[in-house]
Amino acid sequence: MESTVKSNLKTEEYFINMGPQHPATHGVLRLILTIDGEIIKNVEPDLGYIHRSIEKMCERDSYQQIVHLTDRMDYLSSHINNEAVCLVVEKALEIEVSDRVKVIRTIIAELTRLASHQLWWGVLGMDIGALTTYFYAFRDREMINDIFEETCGARLTMNYNLPGGLMFDIHPNFVKRTKEFIAHFKTKIPEYDKLLSGNVIFQKRTKGIGILSQEDAISFGATGPVARGSGVSSDIRKIHTYSAYDKVNFNEALSTEGDCFARYSVRIQEMWESLSIIEQLIDNIPEGDIQTPTKAVIKLPKGEYYQRVETARGELGVYVNSTGTKNPYRVKFRSPGLSNLSVINSLAKGSKIGDLVAIMSTIDIVVPDIDR
Amino acid sequence: MSYFSDIYNGIKTLLTGMSVTGHYFVRARKGAITQQYPDNRDTLKMFDRFRGEVIMPHDEVNEHRCTGCQKCEIACPNGSIEIIWDRGIDEVTGKKKKKIDKHIYHLAMCTMCGLCIEACPTDAIVWAQNYENSVYDRTQLTKVLNQPGSKVKAGIED
Amino acid sequence: MSIPLSITKTIHDWLFSIMPESAASITEMVLIATAYLILFAVAGLYLVYLERKVAAWFQLRLGPNRVGPLGLFQTMADALKLVSKELTSTDRIDKLLYNLAPYFVIITSLTALAVFPFSKQFQAFDINIGMFFLIAVSSIGVIGILLGGWSSNNKYALIGAMRSGVQTISYELSVGLSILTMVLLTGSLQLSEIIEIQRTGGWLILQGHVPAIIAFMIFMIAGTAETNRAPFDLVEAESELGAGFHTEYSGMKFAYFFLAEFINMLIIASIAVVLFFGGWLSPFGITEGITWFPEVLWFFIKVLIIILLMMWFRWTFPRLRVDQLLTLEWKYLLPINLVNIVFMAIIIWLNWTI
């Protein structure tokens, strides 16, 4: 929306660093904004502040060790990242994992997705200005962290997956705690809606802001809630089903406007879907052994393998090229964050600084996932 | 006339928002979730699978189960375990056998991934549940897991 | 409330006895000024404490409870910390304006306090254009913010300052107009006069019934915007500009900005109490007869209720964007205000007031 007023006063654009240390960029992401007064002319991300060259490390690690590295990529969906690498190795070795492992992996993946969306909701509220949403979201997220801590021993980066199964079985009162959580959280999402989604100031701050068209979403490679906000059905759990997603019926959260509010309502809808998936699985976890025995030193047969998984932020792809030795020849992680971030320039052009903050929180940026 | 209806439901949504926070304000007494950490130190107990720190349990006769087979050192992704072993004569069979001298564990580099415990054939190392691992000097984080003067429990084969 | 009367009387006579006329009145004014300064600095501190406690109760937290019983000395400790902090600043600041800005803000907010009738005798400065003086003084505060933002040579501070300039000027309008609607009812600008009228006819918000309630709502919205708080806190929007115009200030200069914000909140609340809820008058005259009951208590109870409402706004609503803030003012508040004044005038003309 170019300013219609023909102003002959000499306005000069200047640069602002929404720099590595900035409350709205969650993590060390630097955006170089060219600004004319309050209107943003161009956004150029400067990446690499938290680049640890995970792909180079993978080339010297064994496959179990690669699984542990993916914890630190998108730390909010660390379990789903681990699952991706384990699935690649199991596909290459043609190991068939027992149903019990598949169901447990899916339940914990959905709990991770819920925890990630809760943190996203709390921090989105804080970015837009309502500081109390942060505490309500973290109160609910604390329950999920306790479930993980009890079963896997760690709250966030819980290296619970192994190629061929899980490290150890679920804790006896895992089922009880998850049911308690589901009952508690079902009463809380309507409260989230009342507090933020219904709020007229919030709707004014997000409706019609940062509109991403369907073709742009596909062409920019945006995946996950960012793409589904513009109507692109890209849910890998539905298209290329893996582990126990074929046993549950859930529908894909889609909306069509493609603005910030659409991405917001897609994620809220996804929270409901995750709750219903867990509910369908939690009562009938089949019996079975936790680990199918694999050789201590895993050697993948020669060839290229690709596995796609739906993390909380979008589609994570793991490409492994193995030449038969114990470490892979080349590993590439297709991170959802990088493609989702590439959308930001076309969305934020011509909007204000307040909108840029809203756009960035609805894209849900996690910088270690972008920099790898 | 969307002007007035716009104002009306604007105010209505604002009031519903306020009702949520008001609901919590009124029940402030019992709703607080703050953990007063230094005060609740004695009642605070971690879950039994909590990954605090890797330790090597010794029984009352100061014996542990580590045979020095270095499987954990190979499994560790970031080299935070170093095994110093030396040759020793096995009393029963009388031939040379690998004996553990020092099992060095760098807590500073450990990422709590649990691969070493998974790889250990004789379950010699387990997780401890302590969560207060901060120290004033980095060298204190390099620990020797097997206590001085301890030896392998008889009958442990790798 | 006769005890303080006698104290001020005795001091007054003693001063006039030992000094010539002019010197005595000047020292008396200086004495009253220092008393007000100390009283309202401490009141500001405890408002900060109240804000942190109320925020904690909204957010499932406990709030400060470590320094002193129930954490009462927490803000005192903060003030001491700020006093002892080093006054750092960036190198290429505009020295004069940089140091002048905090004084602008703190002086305007303290002078505005002089006019309020906290109780019958407890009023420093009862001039017959009380309301007009209040509006005039509270609009000088924004110059301090603009100076602070411009002189600290930091792009974020500059944007914050420009936003606050735009915001305060446009919301000055609806504060003035909503006060105008109420002054139509009372007919006088003198604050103690306004309270006298409310003694007999009941509170102004009841006398003016519908237009008064609308004026009260507009005044509350514009008042929160005036003090850069709650949904309008674009000036120091943490997630966009960091700390806005006072990013480069530290130590005592930052304390002035911080304290001024809370005293402004006190001013807006006390204007609302005087204008709408009958100042220090007890509701429905229940404590009219009892002489020993301090009317100041009623004044502060009502002020606290209004401040609680403003805090409730702050911890529930997200922030507005700059252009939405202005459309809210120019397209919604202003037209309603003007219609409201005409509506009030008609009611007074047909004297339908209660």
Place this chain on the structure above:
Amino acid sequence: MTNKEIQNIVSTWSDKLEFSEEESEFLNVIVPQEEVHSICSQLKAHADLKFDYLFCVTGMDWGKELGVIYHLESTTFRHNIVVKVKTEDRENPSWDSVSDIWYTAEYHEMEVYDFFGIKFNNHPNLKRLFLPPEWQGFPLRKDYVDEENMIIK
């Protein structure tokens, strides 16, 4: 559409293409350097193929040759294809960028340039994405040596 049909369509466009399917679960097409842009734009534009979603761009060092692997998928037919481009010369390998066909390629090609040193002609803003601009060498190449921070276990 099955791999066979895709292969028949694509093989009609140019005769210098090689198809292979072993060692990978998708149909692989090895495209010479100069035809990258034309083949890719046809892949996207063709009515029965419509490969409009480039989901992964992987830089690759096969020991002697450097190259890039483009994983493509069609959001309408949900079929996949893998386009591989190889080059012998390791000094300054370069070919046409596909960022005008798929916008996502802009960032991914910057990353490939950053780690493998493959230049892409008429790329809008080809610079190092993650590493600081004055970094020497291309880390993910097999012949990259860096004494101090590469600990060979």
